[in-house]
Amino acid sequence: MKYFLRSVLVVLVLAVASATAFAQAGRPDRLSQLENAKIAYITDKIALTQDQAQKFWPVYNDFSDKRRELNRRLRQLRITAPDALTDQQIKDNLTQAMDLREQEVKLEKDYFTKFQKLLSIRQVGKLYMAERDFTREVIKRVADRRGARTLSPASRSDE
Known part of the structure; x- marks a missing residue:
């Protein structure tokens, strides 16, 4: 109930x-x-729990801010139409996009470790599901x- x-x-x-x-x-x-x-x-x-929430939300908010910034930078790279760029500019943009995606994976791994220090592994799994x-x-x-x-x-x- x-x-x-x-x-x-x-x-x-x-x-x-x-x-x-x-x-x-x-x-x-x-x-x-x-x-x-x-x-x-x-x-x-x-x-x-209330105790978990007090410790978790500042960490999660930091993670969200950093992830949002990486996604913003990635979107900026996608705005430019390839036909308006030189081959070198296209290559540079694609390289930067891959670097940003690698940074995002590293960020997620780092915060996965931080989340496990604050929550049970079951709660961490539920966190990712709840976000989706x-x-x-x-x-x-x-x-x-x-x-x-x-x-x-x-x-x-x-x-």
């Missing part, structure tokens, strides 16, 4: 935070609302919302 109530609470927090974040598109606080929903979701999925599940859920909600927007009033009445 306790697990059921906690699950219901997390689902409600996630639903409210996601709905609020998407309803307020363009507002600077929507990302913080999404992050709060992610924290609640992960905390529940990996069953963090949360991302899928957010993408699904965004896609569902965009799909609802593209339907015209006439096509909605046909459904």
Whole structure:
């Protein structure tokens, strides 16, 4: 019963935070609302104790910031169309992209070790699963919302 109530609470927090974040598109606080929903979701999925949470979240946030920065740099390399570059520039961009992916793997290995010092291995495994599940859920909600927007009033009445 306790697990059921906690699950219901997390689902409600996630639903409210996601709905609020998407309803307020363009507002600077929507990302913080999404992050709060992610924290609640992960905390529940990996069953963090209060003591674990106090130690875990600063480490996880540092990991997320570093991973986000690597991904931002990787996206910047992909922006340039190859036809607008010389062969050497293409080679340099591809080499930099591979270096960034290697850095990301090293970062994940380093934090895998750090996470094991704070959590059980079962919780670490659930962490990676919870991250994927949360991302899928957010993408699904965004896609569902965009799909609802593209339907015209006439096509909605046909459904």
